[in-house]
Every structure is written in structure tokens, then in C-alpha cells.
Amino acid sequence: MAQRNFLSRLGDELRYSLDNLTETVGDLAVPTVRLGVTGLSRAGKTVFITALIHNLVNGGRLPMFDASAEGRIARAALEPQPDDDVPRFDVEAHVETLLNERLWPQSTRRISELRLTIEFESASLLSRTLGRGRLHLDIVDYPGEWLLDLPLLEKDFRSFCEEALARARDPARADVAAPFLAALAAADARAEAAEPTARLLASRYTDYLGACRADERALSMLPPGRFLMPGDLEGSPALTFAPLDPATLEGSPRPGSLAAMMERRFEAYKKHIVRPFFRDHFARLDRQIVLVDALNALNAGPAALRDLEAALAEILAAFRPGRVSRLFSIFTRRIDRILFAATKADHLHRADHDRLEAILKRTVARAIERAEYSGADVDALALAAIRATREASVTHDGETMPAILGTPLPGERVNGDTYDGNTEIALFPGDLPDDPEEVFAGSEARNPPVRFVRFRPPALQTTAEGATLSLPHIRLDRALQFLIGDHLA
Amino acid sequence: MTGPDHPPDGAAHRRRPDRERKPAAFRLDDARVRLDSDAHEALTRGETRVVPTGATAPRQAAATPERSPRGVSWGRWLTIGLGGLASLAIGLSIDALIRDLFARTDWLGWLAVALAGLAAMALLGLILREVTGLLRLKKIDEIRTSLTAAAEDDDDATARAGLRQLIALYRERPETARGRRALTDHLGEVIDGRDLVILAERDLLKPLDARALRIVNDSVKRVSLVTAISPRAVLDLAIVLVENLRIMRRISALYGGRPGVFGFLRLARHVAAHLAVTGGMAAGDSLVSQLLGHGLAARLSARLGEGVINGLLTARVGIAAIEVCRPAPFIAARGPNVSDVMGELFKGDPEAQALLEEAKAAPPRKD
Ligand SMILES: Nc1nc2c(ncn2[C@@H]2O[C@H](COP(=O)(O)OP(=O)(O)OP(=O)(O)O)[C@@H](O)[C@H]2O)c(=O)[nH]1
Ligand SMILES: [Mg+2]
Numbered sequence: 001m002a003q004r005n006f007l008s009r010l011g012d013e014l015r016y017s018l019d020n021l022t023e024t025v026g027d028l029a030v031p032t033v034r035l036g037v038t039g040l041s042r043a044g045k046t047v048f049i050t051a052l053i054h055n056l057v058n059g060g061r062l063p064m065f066d067a068s069a070e071g072r073i074a075r076a077a078l079e080p081q082p083d084d085d086v087p088r089f090d091v092e093a094h095v096e097t098l099l100n101e102r103l104w105p106q107s108t109r110r111i112s113e114l115r116l117t118i119e120f121e122s123a124s125l126l127s128r129t130l131g132r133g134r135l136h137l138d139i140v141d142y143p144g145e146w147l148l149d150l151p152l153l154e155k156d157f158r159s160f161c162e163e164a165l166a167r168a169r170d171p172a173r174a175d176v177a178a179p180f181l182a183a184l185a186a187a188d189a190r191a192e193a194a195e196p197t198a199r200l201l202a203s204r205y206t207d208y209l210g211a212c213r214a215d216e217r218a219l220s221m222l223p224p225g226r227f228l229m230p231g232d233l234e235g236s237p238a239l240t241f242a243p244l245d246p247a248t249l250e251g252s253p254r255p256g257s258l259a260a261m262m263e264r265r266f267e268a269y270k271k272h273i274v275r276p277f278f279r280d281h282f283a284r285l286d287r288q289i290v291l292v293d294a295l296n297a298l299n300a301g302p303a304a305l306r307d308l309e310a311a312l313a314e315i316l317a318a319f320r321p322g323r324v325s326r327l328f329s330i331f332t333r334r335i336d337r338i339l340f341a342a343t344k345a346d347h348l349h350r351a352d353h354d355r356l357e358a359i360l361k362r363t364v365a366r367a368i369e370r371a372e373y374s375g376a377d378v379d380a381l382a383l384a385a386i387r388a389t390r391e392a393s394v395t396h397d398g399e400t401m402p403a404i405l406g407t408p409l410p411g412e413r414v415n416g417d418t419y420d421g422n423t424e425i426a427l428f429p430g431d432l433p434d435d436p437e438e439v440f441a442g443s444e445a446r447n448p449p450v451r452f453v454r455f456r457p458p459a460l461q462t463t464a465e466g467a468t469l470s471l472p473h474i475r476l477d478r479a480l481q482f483l484i485g486d487h488l489a
Numbered sequence: 490m491t492g493p494d495h496p497p498d499g500a501a502h503r504r505r506p507d508r509e510r511k512p513a514a515f516r517l518d519d520a521r522v523r524l525d526s527d528a529h530e531a532l533t534r535g536e537t538r539v540v541p542t543g544a545t546a547p548r549q550a551a552a553t554p555e556r557s558p559r560g561v562s563w564g565r566w567l568t569i570g571l572g573g574l575a576s577l578a579i580g581l582s583i584d585a586l587i588r589d590l591f592a593r594t595d596w597l598g599w600l601a602v603a604l605a606g607l608a609a610m611a612l613l614g615l616i617l618r619e620v621t622g623l624l625r626l627k628k629i630d631e632i633r634t635s636l637t638a639a640a641e642d643d644d645d646a647t648a649r650a651g652l653r654q655l656i657a658l659y660r661e662r663p664e665t666a667r668g669r670r671a672l673t674d675h676l677g678e679v680i681d682g683r684d685l686v687i688l689a690e691r692d693l694l695k696p697l698d699a700r701a702l703r704i705v706n707d708s709v710k711r712v713s714l715v716t717a718i719s720p721r722a723v724l725d726l727a728i729v730l731v732e733n734l735r736i737m738r739r740i741s742a743l744y745g746g747r748p749g750v751f752g753f754l755r756l757a758r759h760v761a762a763h764l765a766v767t768g769g770m771a772a773g774d775s776l777v778s779q780l781l782g783h784g785l786a787a788r789l790s791a792r793l794g795e796g797v798i799n800g801l802l803t804a805r806v807g808i809a810a811i812e813v814c815r816p817a818p819f820i821a822a823r824g825p826n827v828s829d830v831m832g833e834l835f836k837g838d839p840e841a842q843a844l845l846e847e848a849k850a851a852p853p854r855k856d
Contacts, residue, residue, distance in 0.1 A: 061678075063671075063675055063678075063680070063692075064680070064687075064688070069691070350645065353679075387679075391541070391542050392539050392540055392541045392542055393539075393540050393542055394513075394515060394537060394538070394539050394540075395532060395537065395540075396513065396515070396532075396537040396538075397534065397535075399510075401510060403539070405517070405539070405541065414512065414514040417514065423518055424517045424518070425514050426514070426515045426517060426522070426539045427512070427513075427514045427515075428510070428512060428513045430509075430510065430511065431509070431510055449509055449511075449512075450512060451512035474678075475679070475680075475681075478684065
């Protein structure tokens with residue numbers, strides 16, 4: 001496979017090093033931790049970031065987060081972020097929707113950034129006397145779809161086409177891919193390039209990707225990411241391309257042909273959209289949390305899980321985990337701690353959390369192995385940034401089952417029953433298997449034995465003084481302790 | 490499914506039936522769904538009962554202690570036999586005494602009866618106290634065992650049961666109120682078993698640990714100073730003995746035990762056993778072996794007098810007592826070690842402090 005050209009890579013590396021150098025100088029004043037929140041679309045990034053800020057700023061209940069539990073956090077507040085050209089993460093609006101309207105934030109459409117500054121008292125006498133009681137936490141939120149572009153950086157147009165068409169011809173996708181494949185068969189790659197043909201192919205391809213993502217399939221491996229979430233690039237030529245049949249791409253394409261145009265646009269997409277995004281926001285991370293929504297894939301069956309596994313494996317290969325020596329770290333930053341989290345753990349009873357964790361570990365096994373090999377600290381857990389349910393036990397027809405109580409979102413269905421968003425239900429979602437392999441094996445023909453339902457955010461009680469209680473969560477405190485606990489020690 | 494109608498949270502859910510259970514949902518506003526926290530009436534067919542769990546009030550989980558099989562203990566039977574005989578003899582002599590007194594004057598006899606009654610009552614009280622003291626010590630051991638197991642297996646249900654017992658153990662101690670409240674809050678949330686044990690250590694036991702360390706510290710100081718100036722070896726021995734017994738009693742009381750005489754004997758036995766396991770004085774504590782190994786102890790004691798060696802011994806006993814009396818294992822918190830205790834002793838003496846630093850820094854001796 002042809003690789004990215006050497007010079008541009010060298011240029012990038014030089015630039016990272018320069019940026020790091022200036023930042024290290026800044027770090028001497030107040031240390032900064034760049035936390036990479038990684039996850040495909042609907043994985044729970046926005047909700048995680050919102051819950052993290054809300055709990056830290058409002059002193060939420062975080063018993064396993066040492067600095068907070070020991071009362072050493074004096075203040076945490078949002079401060080002006082380092083990059084002025086990126087919108088600010090609108091945490092106030094998200095909290096408002098969550099608490100007052102009891103709705104989840106909308107799917108993210110553009111990138112945003114925030115800087116949380118934590119003032120704390122160190123537990124060790126030495127650092128207390130040195131007076132380093134501040135920490136900046138920089139986080140970026142973005143549409144999860146865009147993450148799918150990272151693997152493209154290492155690919156040329158040819159290999160992109162080969163892989164995309166192999167997937168489109170996969171039996172699991174064949175029926176939704178049919179319109180695109182038909183349009184592709186009708187177009188001649190060697191013929192003179194025509195804008196209408198390009199536009200038709202691109203729109204068919206986008207429709208096909210969208211259909212793959214719908215709930216009943218819940219597939220994940222759907223590059224290029226901007227097709228599903230164009231942001232402000234909707235309709236721009238860089239997005240008007242599509243994979244062509246590799247069989248028609250023999251030799252170098254004739255200048256002016258459709259194939260040549262598509263290839264040029266693909267390269268432009270990489271150069272002008274993907275690379276800057278990666279360079280500005282992912283190349284210099286200190287800590288990373290990888291959010292994985294295994295439940296949506298479990299609902300759809302083994303094919304969805306295998307697709308999720310493949311997508312995550314390719315994406316995570318683009319990050320740089322590993323430990324670096326202190327001196328070296330002036331020039332490079334590496335991710336020295338990675339946390340893998342299965343989100344929405346509140347959708348199942350705590351007795352099944354261990355099994356969800358096992359499925360998560362199986363899904364990202366390769367990434368875990370790589371990170372451990374390169375010396376980074378790795379942990380995996382089941383987490384709910386916001387806990388929308390309570391637990392219960394249900395007795396029906398002489399059988400007692402562990403269940404959860406919550407209000408399903410309007411339109412959610414179980415066993416043919418559709419909910420209106422106001423009824424509370426007790427749900428027994430089915431048992432996860434003890435052996436994670438079971439959910440990856442087999443075909444969709446088998447009815448998935450589990451059914452997870454999306455719930456509305458929890459209704460929060462207010463205290464007598466009118467203050468809202470902190471957002472409930474599951475293991476958010478453990479995640480925080482792992483991710484930034486050592487910086488607040 | 491058999492068993493209680495409403496299962497305690499956690500435990501019952503771990504056991505799952507072998508066959509596949511289908512997902513099921515029940516609307517809470519359905520007339521056939523009963524939402525209650527404590528109902529015992531039977532359900533008719535088609536009806537459903539929903540019992541919220543997790544944040545329910547603490548329910549005492551019955552922990553069944555396992556009895557370890559033991560051989561016939563002849564010593565115990567001998568004690569019982571001899572003790573019985575002695576009691577009979579005492580009873581007989583009291584009986585004879587009262588008869589004698591009645592034979593002389595009636596009122597003397599009645600006085601004796603009254604006194605005997607008083608003595609009997611006091612004896613009963615004493616026995617009761619001994620028994621409750623013993624039971625309490627046993628309970629503490631049980632809690633420690635179950636918390637250790639819970640932390641090892643990361644077992645949610647066991648940890649929760651252990652924590653509830655721990656909260657109950659300190660119910661009458663106002664200074665633990667804050668910690669108990671925090672733990673009760675934690676119990677209402679989804680927290681893993683091992684983490685719960687860590688929280689119990691941090692929220693409830695940490696202040697007690699600090700006080701325990703101070704108790705040991707004080708005793709070590711006293712022993713070192715007093716034996717350093719005492720003129721006789723016998724006197725040294727007596728002081729060390731008394732001070733060590735005192736440490737055990739105070740630490741046991743601090744962690745919630747109320748040992749009477751027999752409880753105390755049991756405790757002393759456990760401490761001794763613990764010391765035996767961890768190798769008495771030297772082994773197991775690098776500092777002590779360093780001190781002894783490099784001849785530093787000799788230099789130290791030349792400087793501070795014989796007292797240091799006695800202090801070391803007391804420190805070991807105190808630390809063993811902490812480990813035996815604490816109702817939880819040391820998981821996240823580091824258990825105290827000899828240098829914690831001895832460091833305090835040398836604080837006022839820079840030269841001794843330097844020796845101690847030297848001992849810490851010196852590479853371990855291999856032999
Ligand atoms: N119950 C529950 N649901 C959650 C939680 N986190 C996320 N969800 C659900 O997942 C959906 C997506 O969460 P987001 O945080 O918007 O996901 P995202 O990763 O930002 O997605 P994009 O913005 O599309 O990339 C939400 O609308 C919720 O329905 C959680 O902690 N608990
Ligand atoms: Mg989002």
C-alpha cells in the first residue's frame with residue numbers, strides 16, 4: 001500500500017515538536033492535560049464531557065476520585081480556551097437541556113473546545129510548598145463520524161476503493177448498497193469527467209452509508225466521515241467523490257477522466273480536511289478515553305459488533321500511545337494512559353456490568369494489546385456518565401429478574417410496544433452471555449437475546465434551598481481518577 | 490425460583506437460571522403491575538411486582554461463619570472438668586458457711602445469703618460481659634474476613650454485607666458519624682466491591698488508624714525512655730509487659746472491640762500468632778533487619794540507651810495489634826510499619842534520625 005509521502009509527514013512531525021516546545025514552556029506556569037475523548041458517533045462523548053464538567057464544577061459526588069473525595073478541590077471553572085478559532089463547548093446549553101427539558105444533547109455537528117481549570121491542594125507537602133495548585137484540562141468535542149477519516153490518512157485512492165467496495169458487496173450490506181452499486185456500474189471511470197455523474201455517485205454513496213448506520217444495522221465502519229456529518233462543508237467539491245470500481249482503475253488514470261477527478265478530490269479531502277483536523281486536535285494528547293457504545297451494536301447483532309471492532313481497530317491504530325522519557329517529552333507528547341469505557345452502563349443491571357466489560361475488552365483487544373506493549377497504562381470499565389435509571393427486581397409468573405426502572409425516549413419499542421416518553425417502565429433487558437465470544441459469533445438470523453432501550457435523562461430532585469443535586473453517574477469518578485488523578489495528587 | 494420473595498440487592502442476581510430469559514418490559518402505570526418496596530401478598534397470574542433495589546435501607550445480611558473442623562481438644566475438656574470441680578468446691582464451701590452462720594444467729598445467715606446473691610448476680614454480669622466481648626471480637630474477625638474476600642474477588646454483594654456490618658459495629662461511636670453517613674450513601678450507588686472496601690477504609694477507618702498509630706507511638710516512647718533509665722532488668726521486663734498489654738487493650742477498644750478477660754486472652758494469642766507469622770522481631774520489616782544487620786541498633790542503643798530495643802519490640806507488638814484488631818484489611822491504605830512508629834521517637838535527636846535514614850538507605854543485607 002502506498003504511504004503518505006515522506007516530506008509531508010516530516011513537516012507534520014516538525015510542527016508537532018514546535019507546538020510541544022511552546023506548550024512545555026507554558027506548562028511551567030500551569031500544567032496542561034489534553035484529554036482526548038474518542039468515540040464513534042452516538043458513543044456518548046458530548047454527554048461524558050458535560051457530566052465531567054458539571055460534576056467537577058458543582059462538586060458532585062465522586063467518592064472514588066481522590067482529590068474531590070478528600071475535599072482538596074478548591075475550585076473548578078471554565079476558562080478561556082487556548083485556540084481562539086474554535087467554538088467553545090456549550091456546556092451551559094447542554095446542562096440546561098439535560099436538566100430542564102430532560103432531553104439528551106443533539107448530535108454534535110461541529111468541533112468545539114473547552115478548558116477547565118482546576119484549583120486544588122496537593123496531598124503531598126512538597127508540591128504544596130512549590131505552589132503548583134492549578135491544572136488546565138483541555139478537551140475537544142467533535143462529531144464522532146469524523147473519526148472514521150483517521151485511517152484514510154494512510155491510504156491512497158486505490159486502496160480506499162478496494163476496501164469500500166469489498167464492504168459494499170458484503171452480504172450484510174448488499175441490499176442497501178444496491179442503488180449505489182447500480183449507479184457505479186452505469187458510470188464509466190475512463191470517460192470524460194462530468195459533474196452530474198460525480199454528484200449522483202456521491203449522493204448514492206452517502207445514502208448507502210446512512211442506511212448502514214440506521215438502528216437495525218448499527219454498522220460503524222462507514223468512511224469517509226464527512227459524508228455523514230459534513231459540518232459546514234456540505235456540497236463542497238471536496239465531498240463530491242465516491243469510491244470507484246478498482247477493476248477500472250488499472251494503470252494511472254487518463255487526465256480529465258472521471259477516475260482522475262475522483263482521485264484528485266479524495267486527495268484534496270485528505271489534505272485539506274482530514275490532516276488539519278488530526279494535526280490540530282489529536283496529535284498532541286496526554287490522556288485518552290475511548291468511549292464505546294457496545295449496546296447499540298448488541299441490539300443489532302453479531303455483524304454490527306464485528307463492524308464496530310474493525311472500525312475501532314483501524315481508528316485506534318492512528319493514535320500514539322506509550323511512555324516517553326521526561327527529557328524527550330519536550331518534543332513529543334504521547335498518550336501515557338488510555339481508558340476504554342463501555343458507555344451507557346445504566347442501561348443494564350449492575351450484575352451484568354462485568355459481562356459488558358468483557359465484551360468491551362474483546363472488542364478493543366488489539367488496541368489494548370498495542371497500548372500495553374508501548375508502555376501506556378490501560379484500564380477498561382463499564383461507565384454511565386449520566387445515570388438515567390434505577391435498579392429493581394421484578395417478579396412475574398413466578399420468576400424474579402433483575403431489572404432497571406426508567407422512562408424510555410419517545411418512539412422506543414420493546415416486544416412491539418411503543419412508548420410515548422412519559423411512561424416509566426421496568427425493563428429486564430435479557431442476559432449477556434458469560435463468554436464474550438458468543439455475541440461476536442453467528443449471523444443475524446439468530447434473534448439477539450438482549451434488547452436495550454434508550455431512556456430519558458433522570459429527573460433531578462432539588463434540595464429545599466433550590467439547589468439541584470449533582471448528576472448521578474456510574475463509575476465516572478473511577479474514570480476521572482484514572483485519567484487525571486495523578487496530576488491532582 | 491425459590492427463596493425469599495424479594496431478594497437482597499446483588500446477591501440473588503448473580504445466580505442465573507441456565508435457560509435463556511427473554512427481554513421483558515412492564516409499564517409501571519399498568520394496573521397489573523404493583524410497585525412496592527415491601528409486599529408479601531402472593532401475586533396472581535399475570536400480575537407483576539416491581540421492587541426498587543440498590544438505594545434501599547440497609548438490610549442486615551446474615552453472614553454464616555464457617556466452622557473449621559478441629560480434633561478433640563483434650564486441654565479444653567481438662568479445663569472444663571477442673572473448672573467444674575473448682576466451682577463445686579466453692580459452692581459447697583459457701584453452702585457450708587451459710588449453714589454455719591444460720592446455726593449461730595439468724596441475721597448473720599440472712600446477711601450471708603444476701604451477699605451470696607449479690608456475688609452471683611455480679612458473676613452473671615461478668616459472664617455476660619465476657620461473652621458479649623468475645624462475640625464482638627469474633628464479629629470483627631468475621632467482618633475482616635469477608636471484606637478481605639470481597640476485595641480480592643471484587644465481589645459487590647459480600648462487600649455490601651461487610652460494610653453494613655461495619656456501620657452497625659460503630660453505630661454507638663459518635664465520632665464516626667460522618668464516616669458512617671458517607672458509607673451509607675456509597676451503598677446506594679453502583680460501586681464495585683473492591684472500591685467499596687477502599688471507601689470504607691478511607692471514610693470510616695482512616696481517623697481511627699491515625700489514633701491507633703498515636704497510641705503505639707506513645708507506648709513506644711514511654712517504654713524506650715523508662716527502660717533506658719530503669720536500674721534493673723526485671724523492672725524493664727515488667728514495664729514492657731504491662732505497656733504491651735495496655736497497647737493491645739487500647740487498640741482493640743479503639744477499633745470497636747470490648748475485650749473482657751477471656752477476650753483479652755484471645756486477643757493476646759492472636760497478636761502472638763501474628764507476630765510468629767510475620768517472623769517476630771526482625772524479619773518482614775526491612776528497617777528492623779537493617780538496624781540489626783548493620784550493627785546500627787547497637788550504635789543507636791549506645792546513643793539512646795537500651796530503651797531502643799524495648800521500643801522496637803513494643804512497636805512490633807503494637808503494629809501486630811492494629812492488624813489483628815482492625816475490622817478491615819489494609820488495601821488502599823498502607824499498613825503502619827516500624828519506621829512510622831520509631832521515626833517519631835527519634836524526632837528530637839538529629840543524630841539518631843540520621844542513623845535511621847542511613848538504615849533506610851542502606852542496601853538490604855543478603856545472608
Ligand atoms: N442513559 C445514558 N444514555 C447515554 C449516556 N451517554 C450517552 N447516552 C445516549 O447516547 C446518545 C448519544 O450521546 P452523545 O453524547 O450525544 O454522543 P456523541 O458521542 O457526542 O455523538 P456525536 O455527537 O454524534 O458524535 C445520547 O443521546 C443518549 O441517548 C449515559 O451516560 N447514559
Ligand atoms: Mg456529540
